[in-house]
Amino acid sequence: MVVIDAGGSLVPPGRSLALVEGSRELEQRRIKARLIAGAWKLGGIDAVAVGADDWALGRDFVLELAAEEELPVLAANLTCDGERPLPGSRVVEVGGRRVGLVGITTGEVDGCTVEPPVDAVRAAVASLGQVDVVIGLAPEKRAEAVAELGEVGIDLLFDARGKHTTDLPDQMGDAWAFGSGTRGKHLGLLEVAFDPAADRFAPSGVADVERERLERIQQRLQSLESRVAQEKDPRRRTRWQNQVSAYEDQLVDARSRVAAAEAGDAVVKHGLSNTEVALSRDVENEPRVEEQVQAALEAIIKMEGGNAQFAVEPHVGPHESPWAGSDSCVACHKQQHLQWSSTSHAHAWQTLVNEKRHMDRDCFSCHATGVGKPGGPKEPKDVLGLRDVQCEACHGAAKSHIARPDLVKPLRDPGIEVCRDCHDGEQDGGRFDFETYRPKIVHGRASE
Secondary structure (H helix, E strand, C coil): CCCEECCCCCCCCCCCCCCCCCCHHHHHHHHHHHHHHHHHHHHCCCEECCCCCHHHHCHHHHHHHHHHCCCCECCCCEEECCECCCCCEEEEEECCEEEEEEECCCCCCCCEEECCHHHHHHHHHHHCCCCCEEEEEECCCCHHHHHHHCCCCCCEEEECCCCECCCCCEEECCEEEECECCCCCEEEEEEEECCCCCCCEEECCHHHHHHHHHHHHHHHHHHHHHHHHHCCCHHHHHHHHHHHHHHHHHHHHHHHHHHHHHHHHCCCCEEEEEEEEECCCCCCCCHHHHHHHHHHHHHHHHHCCCCCCCCCCCCCCCCCCCCCCHHHCCCCCHHHHHHHHCCHHHHHHHHHHHCCCCCCCCCHHHHECCCCCCCCCCCHHHCHHHECCCHHHHHCCCHHHHHCCCCCCCCCCCCHHHHCCCCCCCCCCCCCCHHHHHHHHCCCCCCC
16 A cells, blocks of 8 residues: 655645744644644655645745654655755555655745746656656646646646545546545545556546436436427526537537547556545544644643633623623523524534634634634634624624614524535535524524
């Protein structure tokens, strides 16, 4: 088995902007980066790439972390002070096969030059010598940039676009590009079946997937043609007809893809089979990694100012804040408050406390009220009486409504866009379904 990480794991996408030298955000992120690096080392990782967001930890920090944990970080296109601080490639032997690994980096690195990757990758591939397969690691989010790397000798490419490729990976030139989503919630398992007579790689079942896609397009086209035939409004008929034309173009492309896939099935090739393992609570923790996790959580709590749990704080916002707190709502909305108290929202903060994550800046904002909004908490230690997902998390800051209920009305019926701030399909593991979850929190219309 070859274990790799294609980048973007030390700092999740979009989280790098707040990482300023001397800030608590940066200090906390560095604690987590050390934890991840330690877990990589324990897991016997064979190759790692670092991307643009990862470098926000600081060039010296990243390079020192790689050296301290003896991590095989690959960056074929990085030059610092006229030298390459990290190798661009390496070869590992697994099951009697020679596996070539090539990695690049992206973004801006202080005091260094990040070169365009294509020439650097071509040279790194050439330096591998005779290998059975070349695996590329590209912390790249743009499909066009990933496609360029598929033209320079890479067979299997792992990128940071955040795509799940369990059905069918993307073909980028001569390479196949794989991903396992974002936020480290899934582990991708790619099995390669080598055939002595093959000179190329391809996933299993491509033709079947393309035929299913063709069938879906045909069904949609038939449905649209039926709508066009029945529609009497000229403007709507024109709109449907435009969609019919678009699906007809897709149908031509789909038939071409099926033909190519069927022709490819007739060619001898090394087979590829990709699956994902959800890293849920069903996966047993590795004791040594769990020990490191607990140490990191304790370090974060200490760094953020102590073990503040706020369990005895009333649900009341700060005096100068526009956020009142749910204790201020109960006088007029007793039944609604009672129903809310029975939901998971009313105990959201405690779920973090139970796991020692209440000082984790990646977690606390979705377990408290008003975080990051005008007058709301900015730091975990500021949460206090605004812990939990209180009334105002859905209905908006209410202190002005309490002062003049006749003039200022809260948001009466929050829509899915309010929920999506936290239930975004990633942070909640994709479990959220609005129609299923909404009835569990609805608590009536009239005030009591």
